[in-house]
Amino acid sequence: MDKFEGTPAPWFVSPKKNIEVTGDMNVIQTNGSNCLGYHIAYACGWTDDSSTSIEATKNAQLIAAAPELLEELIETHAALCFTPDYIGSLRYERNKAAIAKALGK
Numbered sequence: 192m193d194k195f196e197g198t199p200a201p202w203f204v205s206p207k208k209n210i211e212v213t214g215d216m217n218v219i220q221t222n223g224s225n226c227l228g229y230h231i232a233y234a235c236g237w238t239d240d241s242s243t244s245i246e247a248t249k250n251a252q253l254i255a256a257a258p259e260l261l262e263e264l265i266e267t268h269a270a271l272c273f274t275p276d277y278i279g280s281l282r283y284e285r286n287k288a289a290i291a292k293a294l295g296k
Contacts, residue, residue, distance in 0.1 A: 193265060193290060193294050193296075194265075195258060195261055195262065195293070195294065196294075197258070199221070199258065200221070200258035200259055200262070201221065201222070201255075201258070201259070202219055202220065202221050202231055202254070202255040202256075202257070202258060203219070203220065203221070203255050204217050204218075204219060204248070204251040204252055204255050217247055217248055217250075217251035218230055218232075218251075219231045219232040219251055219254045219255045231254070232251075232254050257293075261290070261293045261294075264286060264289060264290060264293075265290055267286075268283075268286045268287065268290060271283070271286075
């Protein structure tokens with residue numbers, strides 16, 4: 192079975208205020224050996240801008256959930272391979288493609 196080789200979960204959203212740039216934004220990070228953890232990504236949009244705040248937060252939440260979503264998709268895909276009519280179906284192909292994209296294959 193394929194396995195994610197990136198930074199292990201859990202990831203979480205950590206709103207940051209006035210960091211390297213002016214304004215507030217969401218940082219997706221994971222627990223690390225220091226209290227700040229490791230930064231994985233920065234969500235698009237500034238959280239102090241009302242026109243992008245909700246969208247930026249929702250983007251960050253989705254990115255933070257990515258490792259768990261991928262793990263569940265891989266496990267579900269493997270389990271469904273024993274179900275009649277799954278292999279060769281459109282859902283099978285889409286799931287297989289999504290897993291390959293997430294794993295960089």
